[in-house]
Each structure stands twice: as structure tokens, then as C-alpha cells.
Amino acid sequence: MTLFHDAQPLVSCIMPTHNRRLFIPKAIEYFLYQYYPNRELIIIIDGTEPVSDLIPDNPNIRYLYQDQMHSVDAKRNIACKNSNGEIIIHWDDDDWMADWRISYQVKNLLARQSDICGLSRLFFFNPAANLGWEYICECLSRGCRSRLRKRKKKKKKKSQTFKITTYLESPSNTC
Secondary structure (H helix, E strand, C coil): CCCCCCCCCCEEEEEEECCCHHHHHHHHHHHHCCCCCCEEEEEEECCCCCCHHHCCCCCCEEEEECCCCCCHHHHHHHHHHCCCCCEEEECCCCCCCCCCHHHHHHHHHHHCCCCEEEECEEEEEECCCCEEEEEECHHHHHCCEEEEEEECCCCCEEEEEEEEEEECCCCCCCC
């Protein structure tokens, strides 16, 4: 199945984390299993224990250890500044990622010429408690344009409209 007609844009997956050593190997494994070929993973950590021993020798994975603690937003900004991709994807260290996630997300962004995309349904599972639940965002499942606020350097608010795309179903070759 061909998802793209032109050259595939580079996707930078950014993963800010802090003292979550146990999550790192699985997050990297999910990244390496992705169908989408043109990708990079930027791991940014500011925890007390570096995890360089967990990072495979792979040119598509970069590890940025920070000596000082940063907020998660600051770590995301640092990761974005160090990324090379045309598309940025948030890669949470504790999420399960289907092997088609990047391909599917990029396909929907490009097909709908959107600036932002996301899921309208999320599934959560707590293995320690053997509990699961589903979150449904009704606004996004209907599709909408949203106004997001961006701050200027002088802290004056400026509105900017982004086109938001939601994708509701898994690709036909899964599930």
C-alpha cells in the first residue's frame, strides 16, 4: 500500500522525559517499529540519571541530556530546535504506539492540508489495576476549526487560526 505520492517529508518525533528510565526502551522500540521510513526521534532528558546506555546506535535517534531541569514545554521547545523534520510529532514515553501511527498521522495531515491533527478517541489502560477506559472528544469527532492563542514576546495575545484534522479510524490493514 502506497501512502504518499511525492517524497515523504522528514518527521521529527520529540520525546521529552524526566527520570522515567523504565519507559525509554519501549518508547524507542515503538519508534523503531514504525512503517514510516523518513523519521527521527529526539529524546530530551533532564533527570538525575542519564540513560545513554539505553539509546541504540541508530542515526535516526538522538539523545539530548540537559544538566538543568526544564519544564516539559521548555524540553519540547529544545527538541523542536534540534529537530530536522518538516513535521513534528509528540512521542510520549509512556504511550503505546501502533506501528502505523506516523504513517497514518502524516497521511491525514497531508491529505487534508492541516496544520494540526489528533485523535478524537483515546484508549487508556492501567495494567497494575487491570482497568481500561476510553476518552472521546466530541468537538474533534465532528471536525472543527479552533482558535489557538499564541503569545508574542511582549506578552500581548495574538489569535491565529489553525486547520485541525481528526482521524477516527485505524488503517484498513490493521485491527
